[in-house]
Amino acid sequence: MREVTQQEKLMSIGISMLALGIFPLIWFLSQALLFRELTDAISRNLLVVFALIIGSSFIFFLFLGMDKIIKLAPKDTRDALEARMFVGPSLFMISLFLFYPAVRTIYISFKDRYSNDFIGFENYKWAFSDPEMIVTIRNQIIWLFFVVFFVLLIGLVVGWLSDRLNKGEAFFKSIVFMPMAISAVGASAIFKFIYEYRPPPLTQIGIINGIRVSVDRGPTLPGIKAGEKCMNNRIIDGEFKDFKNEDCLNPIGWLQQRDLSNLPFAENLNPDNFFSSILVNLPVNTMLLMLIMIWMFTGFAAVVFSAGIKAIPQEIMEAGQIDGASEMRVFRSIVIPYIKSTIIVVGTYMVVTVLKAFDIIYVSTRGDLETNLLAVKMLDEFSKYRNFGRSATVAVLIFVCVLPIIIGTAIREKENTRS
Template identity: 30%
Template sequence: MDAGNEINVRGKQRFTPRLILLSILVPLLNLGVHTLIFLFFRDSGLPPMFNALLAVIWGIFGIYSIYFSLNWVVEQYPDKWKERVTPYVFVGPAVLLLGWLLFLPTLRTLYLSFFNADSTKFVGLANFGAVFTDRLLLTALRNNLMWVVIGTLACVILGLLVAVLADRSSFERLAKAIVFMPMAISFVAAGVIWKFIYYYQPGDEQIGLLNAIIIQFGFQPQGWLSMVQPWNNLFLIVILVWMQTGFAMVIFSAAIKGIPEDMLEAARMDGAGEIRIFFKIMLPVISGTVLAVTTTIIVFTLKIFDVVMIMTGGQYGTEVVATEFYRQLFMYQNAGYGSTLAIVLLIAVIPVIILNVRQLQKGGNL
């Protein structure tokens, strides 16, 4: 919107008054119409079902009509301007929303990380110093590293394995549905499910599957998530792998299906084994997808929060950066430490960003 107006001013001689009017009117009209609908929804006491359906209709058609109308205006522009403005119409809403709702808060967090607990005194890098010396926070960093390395590797490898196997198996749909299913489960529900696996209670009768199994083998039941330190982190990571492998699997599966069959057939003709084909042909072709999935899961494990919070509450040496961040910021009201921890996450992700930007430069050369 802004870009459009600015260009209006600069390129006036080529714009007819009608175009200028349109460039102003259409955004305003959009704003007005949607404000009116918004007010209608806020003040209407519709029954929940109608409310939901109408809201859904508004949400979907609203967003389409905004793009459509803005694009329609830009289409009227002289060619040269059209080419310049269109990208901004396309990325504009994303950039504006992200800028307002995520980027500015992040800048604020960076700013707060240099201040003390109630943000009244500038302390320089003291918070960062504290984060890297405090024993609890160091444990959190160590655990987070475990999550990122083990969790990501396991998810990506298993996801790839299932995708490849499913492609060649006789029950592809069923297998994919089963591996995907945990993704549909909320973290609260996953917490219950895994309590039935890890649960420990005094006495002979165990209702946790793992303990029941090891009793069969003549071992003592264990408090898997609390007493078996530091391996309890691994037991938590298993939960994540269980839930997120479905994500990797779905994406990989789509990519593998996209590999041209003649490419594989040619290799088979040459007498290459299936494993060789996988490493020499499939993997290079889907490398972009592998990077995307790995990036996503690394980011996810860096931010890992719910699994830990629900299963152990960050107790018994299972704290991670995000749980500590949550505690510091909200429960201890220490904005300094909390913000610093969020910034630590941002620093940790820099290598991943560099990798992706390289890919962008390599790929997006149009």
């Protein structure tokens, strides 16, 4: 292959700039200007017809023009330029729909309510001082930690155990995987019914409260069978029966509990003791909402892990067993290291999912009583409080949280391709 001369190199750079930069820009701008002028000049219907015709031919002429320019380039560099020509538009689209909005969101986050004036870091000061925002950030951290941890843990255990099953593994796994097929909105609605509360004389339709009100707390009197004195209020023999009794437990609005104070076993906890003060202030409603997500994603994690475990060569496992390693030891020293990268991938996916978690909160509590998450708070600031600056600030916070994960994934990808 002959050496590419300096002159040819320059020529190809010039042509690539012309073909991939200047020409598309001029072509695009000319269209934009044309339509800006036309919008007010001609009637709407005519404009639609125009837009249909020109819009559909736009891409065609764009590529035609770029191709014509590239044809002018020296033969050797033409292939590379043509490849770039096809990547170019998608890169442009990504920057238009992802990069530009991201930059603009950051820009808006430094402006006031209606994006009129710059207010410096006021919105960020608000984000870390407003009591509601602090609770929201606290919840987000609790969610990140617990949901990711439990999904990975339960997923691993289920994946490992299901691999040990002699038969019915597919059935078992599909049962565990089933919640994944339900949308988050549907799952939240299901759990809302589980946690449902009705004021006492009414029949409790939520299963937890239904069981709860049937519990007899007092000493069972001789002659009275347990479960007779306390029952869910309901119509028996055509008559509504109210099982009101001092010894029966009251129903609890589960999604309205911000701490344990309404639960009987927490009554004896001492709030001055550091450990029990954490327990007393345990945000019950947030925990119960996290359960929805854990329930939904455990099956997914289990199936992925189970596939990873299946890929472990049987010889290594057998070697371990022959050396006398216990089941636990095999799990820790062979299985975990072998599927480490799978764990990281699932973990990454879960972290991003939790940061984006929106539908569960939106459907179940809408962020009331200290259950809010950043994604819902972002929408609240936009539509409820009509504060675009703050809304953008919350969006930036989410973005900043996701950033390390994106970078981490990118680095890992690079290492993987290298090795």
